[in-house]
Amino acid sequence: MRPGGNRGWLLRLVIAFGFAQGAVSMARPAVSYRALALGADERAIGVIAGVYALLPLFAAVPLGRRTDHGRCAPLLPVGVVLISGGCALSGVAGSLWTMALWSGVMGLGHLCFVIGSQSLVARQSAPHEQDRNFGHFTIGAALGQLVGPIAAGALIGGEDMAGSSALALIVAGATAAVAFTSLWRIEDRRTVSPSRPDKGDRVPVRGILRTRGVPAGIFISLAVLSATDILTAYLPVVGEHRGIAPSVIGILLSLRAAATIACRLVLTPLLRLLGRTLLLTVTCLLAALLCAGIALPVPVWALGLLLVALGFCLGVGQPLSMTTVVQAAPDDARSTALALRLTGNRLGQVAAPAAAGLIAGVAGVAAPFVMLGVLLLLSSGVAVRSRREPEEEPEEPGEPEPKREADGEVRGGRRGFRCRVPLRRKSDI
Template sequence: MKRELTRLIAAQVCLHMCMAGTRMAAPLLALREGHSPASVGVLLALFALSQVFLSLPAGRFADRHGLRRPVAFAVLAALIGAGSAALWPTFGVLCFAALLTGGATGSATIAVQRQAGFLAGNPTELKQVFGWLAIGPALSNFAGPFAAGLLIDHAGFRTAFAFLALVPLASWWGVHAMAVRKAPEAPVQDGRRSSSWDLLREPPFRRLMVVNWLLSSCWDVHTFLVPVLGHERGLSASAIGTVLGAFALAATGVRVLLPLVAEHVREAVVVTAAMVCTAALFAVYPLAHTAWSMGLLSVLLGFALGAVQPMIMSTLHQITPAHRHGEAIGLRMMAINGSSVLMPLLFGSVGAVLGASGVFWFVGGVVGMASPAAIRLGQGRSRH
């Protein structure tokens, strides 16, 4: 299992690294070419927008074809996307690259997460597998922008995009030799195949989606409002960046620890504790006035929210039928990326009325009130 999991993590890192590097380089090039911040905002939204529409079809495709074919298509799309930016670095092509690299990464992630679930033989191994797998995006979110930045400074944007286009080829090398397990064929009932609405009609899955969406929104709230709150407090850009960096490091750190203690924790307990802690931290966050206090709260919030994804993915694989794991993961990713596109607009509108502090308190209150639902995660599980 360890060797196969390492290959899956490497495949995920290489594709995600392409997107993360492009997501840093493309807006930077657009700004240097004189495009407005509004245009750059649209460009950034395209990385998530493509995943909103592709996640569900990609999940169904993974259910039908396993791992290799989805990853092969994702590698090809990422190669075309970043490669086109290297050849024709215009704003329109950068938007095209954003759509392709974002969609490729999301589609491959669904296939990888689906395959990872088959490596585990029991709930403890599921938590361990998804704990390790969740470290991949954190590594690529550092490696992609770092490598792109070095290449931009020393060789120019074209070279950086060309490098990012070639990195996903390693993803194919990572998965092509794996023994891939396909799920059983989906049963046909009343002359038709099950629809995605059938999954959402199941209370355990619907509860999981609501809890996951709330906690994902908290991640977006923190990322969006910390710069606003820091600006109100008169903090420097480096101090605000350090606060956000502390959050990312804490989220990564807790994911490293989770596989080591997976046998001693329950998914529902971890997620419930994360919701309660998040609500409490959001209540206190607006009262912090220094970089040190905001940094401490950011670390604590990173520990709380960073522990959620492995627990959610472990639960998802236990409450959905094996032949629909890809579809279920696709629905989850569609909801998360839809939230990432829409919620900043909502936060901006609400923040204009309530202020940054008001948004923290409002979202924290909603999460706190919804936390009792998390303790029932996993009830009504089905075996895969």
């Protein structure tokens, strides 16, 4: 299949991702409410939220290595099974430690699905289509984040908080299983690398991390996902302290997701207007200010406006960081680079909720949002710095300009070297 050709696979992938992400987005606040009903405090909520990312932290790179020179599609049903099982078993768990365990299984399933699907988008998209296709792909995630919290808020409530949150988790497991219906013929086997290289031929992880653009993409993605994750896990806790009903919290989280969808629908014209680097810088800076604003004791309508604006700003980071990493990484290590990006995400999902739990226990439940503001402020600085890095090292005075032949051969230079390098189109940069 020619990359960038038939995009029916992309629509099916978006649908499947919508159901899988919807289940996770429904389960995450339900886990928090069920843990509160079982006697958890803010620190315990942070630990359970962190365990969600702990198992995937060690599995991301091996899965990426496997996907670089193999099929992507088999990871998708495996991910759906783990998500569905983790949600349902969290609903019947009777203790906090078993809830944490099944939360980790749910996180591992989400990782499998995301690595397989992101690698599929990178492999089956032409370079000039990657920003758009990753933007469309992440609409599936935003749709799930829109519907999931509303469904959780509708099911959770009343005097039996433990029972209603358990029901929400079982429904989330059934929702994830619906993703199976869209996974047929989603990968063309002609795009699969025909051979698996020896370990000595693989691009080392350290080499990928040293590639210009990869660390910046990883850090921006980490900051944006940490903000989304802590919003999902801690807004119910904020609601409990401010007397906001779970149904209202579900609507607020869905407003944030709806704004993210709106952002990704207009992502292409925004890129034409500002460019990738400036767009990332501005949105991360605005998101930092908006996160800090959530810590203020504002009324519900103002909190809703803050979350809408924040959702729009956070909608930029994920798809553009994917494209940044994919286009910076070596061609035969793209899945590994995406896995490293996901490892950074999971590291943030382990460290940020744990830190948020400690901060909330000392300074109150609004303090984690100030921490997120600082993290997003740093990410905007990373985006600015990556923009200022030179595209090439300057030539020394008097050094002759190397000649590039039509077949990609470079001749000349200071030592008269001669080597073959692939020609790069402007759209590849």
